[in-house]
Amino acid sequence: xxxxxxxxxxxxxxxxxxxxxxxxxxxxxxxxxxxxxxxxxxxxxxxxxxxxxxxxxxxxxxxxxxxxxxxxxxxxxxxxxxxxxxxxxxxxxxxxxxxxxxxxxxxxxxxxxxxxxxxxxxxxxxxxxxxxxxxxxxxxxxxxxxxxxxxxxxxxxxxxxxxxxxxxxxxxxxxxxxxxxxxxxxxxxxxxxxxxxxxxxxxxxxxxxxxxxxxxxxxxxxxxxxxxxxxxxxxxxxxxxxxxxxxxxxxxxxxxxxxxxxxxxxxxxxxxxxxxxxxxxxxxxxxxxxxxxxxxxxxxxxxxxxxxxxxxxxxxxxxxxxxxxxxxxxxxxxxxxxxxxxxxxxxxxxxxxxxxxxxxxxxxxxxxxxxxxxxxxxxxxxxxxxxxxxxxxxxxxxxxxxxxxxxxxxxxxxxxxxxxxxxxxxxxxxxxxxxxxxxxxxxxxxxxxxxxxxxxxxxxxxxxxxxxxxxxxxxxxxxxxxxxxxxxxxxxxxxxxxxxxxxxxxxx
Amino acid sequence: xxxxxxxxxxxxxxxxxxxxxxxxxxxxxxxxxxxxxxxxxxxxxxxxxxxxxxxxxxxxxxxxxxxxxxxxxxxxxxxxxxxxxxxxxxxxxxxxxxxxxxxxxxxxxxxxxxxxxxxxxxxxxxxxxxxxxxxxxxxxxxxxxxxxxxxxxxxxxxxxxxxxxxxxxxxxxxxxxxxxxxxxxxxxxxxxxxxxxxxxxxxxxxxxxxxxxxxxxxxxxxxxxxxxxxxxxxxxxxxxxxxxxxxxxxxxxxxxxxxxxxxxxxxxxxxxxxxxxxxxxxxxxxxxxxxxxxxxxxxxxxxxx
Numbered sequence: 001x002x003x004x005x006x007x008x009x010x011x012x013x014x015x016x017x018x019x020x021x022x023x024x025x026x027x028x029x030x031x032x033x034x035x036x037x038x039x040x041x042x043x044x045x046x047x048x049x050x051x052x053x054x055x056x057x058x059x060x061x062x063x064x065x066x067x068x069x070x071x072x073x074x075x076x077x078x079x080x081x082x083x084x085x086x087x088x089x090x091x092x093x094x095x096x097x098x099x100x101x102x103x104x105x106x107x108x109x110x111x112x113x114x115x116x117x118x119x120x121x122x123x124x125x126x127x128x129x130x131x132x133x134x135x136x137x138x139x140x141x142x143x144x145x146x147x148x149x150x151x152x153x154x155x156x157x158x159x160x161x162x163x164x165x166x167x168x169x170x171x172x173x174x175x176x177x178x179x180x181x182x183x184x185x186x187x188x189x190x191x192x193x194x195x196x197x198x199x200x201x202x203x204x205x206x207x208x209x210x211x212x213x214x215x216x217x218x219x220x221x222x223x224x225x226x227x228x229x230x231x232x233x234x235x236x237x238x239x240x241x242x243x244x245x246x247x248x249x250x251x252x253x254x255x256x257x258x259x260x261x262x263x264x265x266x267x268x269x270x271x272x273x274x275x276x277x278x279x280x281x282x283x284x285x286x287x288x289x290x291x292x293x294x295x296x297x298x299x300x301x302x303x304x305x306x307x308x309x310x311x312x313x314x315x316x317x318x319x320x321x322x323x324x325x326x327x328x329x330x331x332x333x334x335x336x337x338x339x340x341x342x343x344x345x346x347x348x349x350x351x352x353x354x355x356x357x358x359x360x361x362x363x364x365x366x367x368x369x370x371x372x373x374x375x376x377x378x379x380x381x382x383x384x385x386x387x388x389x390x391x392x393x394x395x396x397x398x399x400x401x402x403x404x405x406x407x408x409x410x411x412x413x414x415x416x417x418x419x420x421x422x423x424x425x426x427x428x429x430x431x432x433x434x435x436x437x438x439x440x441x442x443x444x445x446x447x448x449x450x451x452x453x454x455x456x457x458x459x460x461x462x463x464x465x466x467x468x469x470x471x472x473x474x475x476x477x478x479x480x481x482x483x484x485x486x487x488x489x490x491x492x493x494x495x496x497x498x499x500x501x502x503x504x505x506x507x508x
Numbered sequence: 509x510x511x512x513x514x515x516x517x518x519x520x521x522x523x524x525x526x527x528x529x530x531x532x533x534x535x536x537x538x539x540x541x542x543x544x545x546x547x548x549x550x551x552x553x554x555x556x557x558x559x560x561x562x563x564x565x566x567x568x569x570x571x572x573x574x575x576x577x578x579x580x581x582x583x584x585x586x587x588x589x590x591x592x593x594x595x596x597x598x599x600x601x602x603x604x605x606x607x608x609x610x611x612x613x614x615x616x617x618x619x620x621x622x623x624x625x626x627x628x629x630x631x632x633x634x635x636x637x638x639x640x641x642x643x644x645x646x647x648x649x650x651x652x653x654x655x656x657x658x659x660x661x662x663x664x665x666x667x668x669x670x671x672x673x674x675x676x677x678x679x680x681x682x683x684x685x686x687x688x689x690x691x692x693x694x695x696x697x698x699x700x701x702x703x704x705x706x707x708x709x710x711x712x713x714x715x716x717x718x719x720x721x722x723x724x725x726x727x728x729x730x731x732x733x734x735x736x737x738x739x740x741x742x743x744x745x746x747x748x749x750x751x752x753x754x755x756x757x758x759x760x761x762x763x764x765x766x767x768x769x770x771x772x773x774x775x776x777x778x779x780x781x782x783x784x785x786x787x788x789x790x791x792x793x794x795x796x797x798x799x800x801x802x803x804x805x806x807x808x809x810x811x812x813x
Contacts, residue, residue, distance in 0.1 A: 152631075162708045162709070264707075265709060266784050267704035267779075269535055269779070270780055270781075273540055339701065339783040339784075343785075488788055
């Protein structure tokens, strides 16, 4: 049977009835075949339509051609189950758990069916885990256990010694060696996806900025792109340029902060202090641009709120040149010390095969040799004109994840200098009109952690009825679990830092 | 003798946290920071002494006894060593065994107190500490045997004082002793590259993770004990390394205290210019220290004293 295909590109919107609705078997078949042939599961999520039936949408990405394939299947509300894909396609694992929790639809045959964020479902029917969703989080969760002589269990968190977010880590160890790590998150669930459907655009952008506190620009830009795309608003090249400057500054401050944190964790103090200072430099630039060190209130639907004048551009360029020189000096010190390399090399390896199977994204995937980067694969905004080369490293260990941060920081500074050199003209703000009814929009942004995906759907009254957010952390936490298998438990903090994933972004 | 002992212990109590302050300042200097005040370790201990203790209901008297036992043990060990012009106020034939035994006692109590809490972190720390100190203790005893053979004494303070003669004849052997002993010093005092005293990551700690549950003055005793341990073991190193015994008292005094300050700065430099070892490399490092000491011993056994 010939099926009609629907393809889209990053940042587009389209009418909902263009999306083909397939039978469950062909839906499964299409995903499995696609992912077998170079495609990647970008998003898989459910929505309840006006007849209380459930629609499952799949978005497959063709990274080589920058093309997204969208299709859906329908599940009747009185028979809420579907055949799980996870055992054949591990990258569907978290998506299916999420759908099972949000809409109480049971993925039959899912090998690891556990709740994700411990909330009640959106359909007001009985949950798949009534004993979990009705109680407070800890204690009632069935952890994976290993039994045997000299096997011991170490529980870390959710309250940690450092200033980090809450999350529970359950290690099964044999002596110092980690056999299995189970990561239990959900402590920061705020119901952002649900709130996004019920608030005005002015408030929603504030919510988007708080999805993950260190990816403000990434998520805010993704949200703005969605709204602009749903209202056919074309923002000016200058606004695009300023957004990309902010996005790269955010990437720089976080990547360099991570390098500093890595050197703190291995007890090598001088670079940790120097990287820390350098991180402050990029945060300060962002503050001078937007009035906030993390770039809050810069991106708004229709453009940006703050401009760069000639004096600022000159000043930014000078300071970036100094930072470029400083970064090289410190990184040379850090990456040339044998005691540093002996800690980083060969620790926490994620093979290219594992990274691909788990659907890892962002710097973590690039450190395992996958050349995924939304900025070049699905170029958006300024990146359509100023190309950023994709950096990849192949060893997949902590060293690779540290090195990728250095390489990307260099590329980002070069990009910034380039954009600042020829910043286009245009209005800061363009008027945003009413959203188009019965449309769906998709926006992908390469945040500093990786691929941020926002999807929005409107109903016949132009109201947003489903807002789906995927933070890169959602895809990558499983990668951390796999990376630490067989690693010494004393190296776990180092592996964790090399991923540096967001808890809030995962918990939404 | 009573006065001498009090003087000795008084000096140790007053000055030992200063070494930590100097190390901290040195590390801050290399990181391009001002760092905490030189007297910060005193402020920390003072702050903790003013606080109350919190005890978990699962712990027993062992948990409460461990801090004071370990502090007492290291204080007693301090009277066995001379400190620049001041002779060791207390010594007897074979006191090197007591010296090592006191540290073993302190460690034993800290380890069982850690096990007493029943926390998986502390159990991990206890097992690491026990494993590494086993290796470090062998090296310490080998070093003592070499010093004993060189000086033909079994009294710690006299063994050390004879080294003014030994350096001329057995310089290479003493250098091996100093090198291996320095690694023991780093291990025993939980310094980089063996352990990171400044980390907050429980899973990577050795020494710090064992005292996570201690609070208030118990923690102050433990911190004080650690400072004194560093001071006493450091003083022993300075005594071995610098042959100043027999010189005028004022010269001995200046050389000793100068040596202690340089040692603290040296430790700060070592910690600033390298990252921590991976935990499973620590036994290799200690095995290296063992081999160094063994070579020293072989030289003496072959060559004769």
